[in-house]
Amino acid sequence: MxxxxxxxxxxxxxxxxxxxxxxxxxxxxxxxxxxxxxxxxxxxxxxxxxxxxxxxxxxxxxPRLIAAAHAQLDRLTLTSRAFVHDRFADFCRELAELCGKDLVLPMNTGAEAVETAVKVARKWGYRVKGVPAGQAEIVVAAGNFHGRTTTIVSFSTDSDARDDFGPYTPGFTVVPYGDLDALTAAVNENTVAVLIEPIQGEQGVVVPPVGYLPGVRQVCTERDVLLLADEIQSGLGRTGETFACDHEGVVPDMYLLGKALGGGIVPVSAVVADTDVLGVLQPGQHGSTFGGNPLACAVATEVVRLLATGxxxxxxxxxxxxxxxxxxxxxxxxxxxxxxxxxxxxxxxxxxxxxxxxxxxxxxxxxxxxxxxxxxxxxxxxxxxxxxxxxxxxxxxxxxxxxxx
Missing domain, CATH: 3.90.1150.10 (Aspartate Aminotransferase, domain 1)
Structure with a gap:
């Protein structure tokens, strides 16, 4: 006390x-x-x-999460990604299986997961889609909340989050949330991704119209654009499914996860995608000293196992x-x-x-x-x-x- x-x-x-x-x-x-x-x-x-x-x-x-943390604290807490530790593979494999994807890129905070997704989508656009260098565009929704880094607030429509923090990062097109026609019109030959919350939390738990998310998925597939689902607040059981996208049978190209992944004990986030997307990264191009550390992996693995039961x-x-x-x-x-x-x-x-x-x-x-x-x-x-x-x-x-x- x-x-x-x-x-x-x-x-x-x-x-x-x-x-x-x-x-x-x-x-x-x-x-x-x-x-x-x-x-x-x-x-x-x-x-x-x-x-x-x-x-x-x-x-x-x-109790299961606290026990996992206590046990790990007695063994190993941090190595950096310069070395492989014995909790890393199990965490990445089990989270990938939960998401139905190939690869996991662990980070710490939700904003880091979003920044990671932006970088990966741009690199995928240049290396795979063939977008001219420096021309990649990402479509986002008004009312979004993806974090508060300088890049992320550049496409925020919340004046509290955005005002006085410029100059702003270019490369983002904002369309009304829930408006499939506006989103479709915004996608062009240089669009590499659509970044969206399947339910907008900070905006007031706003659920999009029925059919909107499947429509976004269809547009992305037809136009060779990645669908990035920010499930940092909405995912991992919050809405009655593992992911909010599951309510309409939508599978994004990337899941952006955080918050609950750390079990309320340590900050853990992750980007989860298939090899043809996350495989564009090579050593030295992105990383984090604390991302995927042993303590984080021990707790997050137990989180995944709690979710695996349904x-x-x-x-x-x-x-x-x-x-x-x-x-x-x-x-x-x-x-x-x-x-x-x-x-x-x-x-x-x-x-x-x-x-x-x-x-x-x-x-x-x-x-x-x-x-x-x-x-x-x-x-x-x-x-x-x-x-x-x-x-x-x-x-x-x-x-x-x-x-x-």
Whole structure:
């Protein structure tokens, strides 16, 4: 336990005093966690309905993941990719098999996976498709959130993420999300890839129209363009399938994975594709000191094995139906709309009632933690270990926030 003298107001003030203000967290200071529950420095417990933006799909301190980390800590933690370690092959093979692909390129963060995919797609375009040097283009969707590196914010349409960080990287064409005609028109002879989230998380858990993803897949196939699926938030069980693309039977050319792949213990990301795509890279052209390190591989291998049983995908689908049914009852009672799949929901509040931030602050007072986005929208993403009773409790607290006595 932390020192008894540490209390929430003091810890919040210290955080504000000594850190750059690139986040605006709720005034809660967490000291312990287990499963779907968090405990703050004052001993108060909260239901976690954010799950680290899907980084904690398996809950806090899942016993199998903690055991894997402990065992690896006693043996080997880092070698760099200058040498091969004994956890690397199993991780890459098992993740490739889960994805139905040939090769895995491990990295650390989601943004690194996206940057990796951009580089690979461009090199594939020059070496395989025959695009003239320096002319490769990638089509992306408005409302996207793929990270915050200088290249990635160059094609963001979020002013908070983009403004004042130029000059911007060229080579990207932005089209409306869900508009297949606009995407088709944007693809030309120099297009090497379409980079898309099958469900846009940061935008408010926006699900595209039925048929959109299969249409994008068809366009990419017909025009010799790679389909890059950013499943960093939507993948690994979150939506009730292993990948959000699975809901419409779409298989991308690259899976971009992260967040839940690290089991809530270490940052792990990966790009997964077939040899004809990832095989364009040669030694020295891309890498990472920590990417695919032994500790990361030990934890991520156990994550893959948890997913291989299908248990967590089923839980997400079944419990997600319960969550969405409960939230649907609140439409017209403070909620304007509910979107999402599985244990993932975006809620649009009546903007005349309160902001998303205010709703999250009031939920926190009632023992439920969630996160706002874009004004009057909040996101719910509980760990996949959540129970029916815990879902009902969170929905009841939201109902109380929306209709205070």
């Amino acid at each position: 932390l020192d008894d003298t540490l209390r929430t107001p003091d810890a919040v003030r210290d955080a504000q005093r000594w850190t750059a203000h690139n986040y605006h967290p709720l005034p809660v200071v967490i000291s312990e966690a287990e499963g779907a529950w968090l405990t703050d420095v004052d001993g108060r417990r909260y239901l976690d309905f954010l799950a680290g933006y899907s980084a904690l799909n398996f809950g806090h301190r899942h 248990e967590f995908q089923r839980r997400s689908a079944e419990l997600g139906a319960r969550l969405h049914a409960g939230l649907g009852d609140l439409v017209g009672r403070g909620l304007v709309a509910v979107r999402g799949r599985g244990l993932w929901a975006g809620l649009d509040l009546d903007p005349g009632l309160m902001t998303g931030r205010q709703a999250c602050e009031r939920l926190a007072e009632r023992g439920v933690l969630a996160k706002d986005t874009h004004g009057a929208t909040i996101r719910l993403a509980p760990p996949l270990v959540v129970t029916e009773a815990e879902i009902d409790q969170a929905v009841a607290q939201l109902a109380a926030v929306l209709s205070p006595a």
